[in-house]
Amino acid sequence: MEFSFEKFKMPHLETYSGEGDPSEHVKNYFDIMSMLQVSEAVLYRCFPITLKGSAKLWCKCSGEEIHQQFSTGETPFRLTYGAEAVMPIEVGMPTIWLQHFNKDLNSLGLRVSLDLLEETREKALRTQVINQQRIAQHYNKKIRPRRFMAGDLILRKVTFDKDTWQGKLAPNWEGPYTVTVELRAGTYRLRGPDG
Structure with a gap:
């Protein structure tokens, strides 16, 4: 259940002024x-x-x-x-x-x-x-783990590089790449479209 602070109604509580316990x-x-x-x-x-x-x-x-x-x-x-x-x-x-x-x-x-x-x-x-x-x-809870097998085709997210930046209309993904081997969980060796 998501909590929204904007919809929260504060219950009536006695205010504390610094006197007493x-x-x-x-x-x-x-x-x-x-x-x-x-x-x-x-x-x-x-x-x-x-x-x-x-x-x-x-x-x-x-x-x-x-x-x-x-x-x-x-x-x-x-x-x-x-x-x-x-x-x-x-x-x-x-x-x-x-x-x-x-x-x-x-x-x-x-x-x-x-x-x-x-x-x-x-x-x-x-x-x-x-x-x-x-x-x-x-x-x-929001993460969906994905596993790729050798031979799967995937796209790779383009990372920002100042030298090769083409502006905001540049593609966000590049590929397709082929997965060759899984090195460890979530880490793969890829082969580009050119080989």
Whole structure:
């Protein structure tokens, strides 16, 4: 089933302004969007619509990082250092994370997350491989493999060459060529019309 972003109607979601627990908003967003079975691209494009105020500003500042987070489930910073990055704009804002900050618990949490960093990287890698396989499977649905046997007549696509370019009315195909032998899958030795 092909998805059209133009025909997509965004469901009603509560907007997040940066106050309260951001993970709760993200969880609600993913739960609702997963019921609609939308693609990752739609998830990424629609997420800023659910934000307002300082949260929307933060999203604009870190757009590429958010896209990476949707595709692997983790941000590049977390995969490198084992902790989430704090944007400079977030330091001066009163958030729940800063209000309940405990230095001892924080250093213990950082040590635990560093111990689990390798597992986090492996999980992100598995997610990335699954996404790549899904994309390849979608792309390969449109490909029709063709096999040629020795003696088959085929046409060869003309490649662009500056020296011999004849303009846009030049033929796109040349031949016929005769297949003499298959070297490997999809690669053939050809004999021209002149021999």
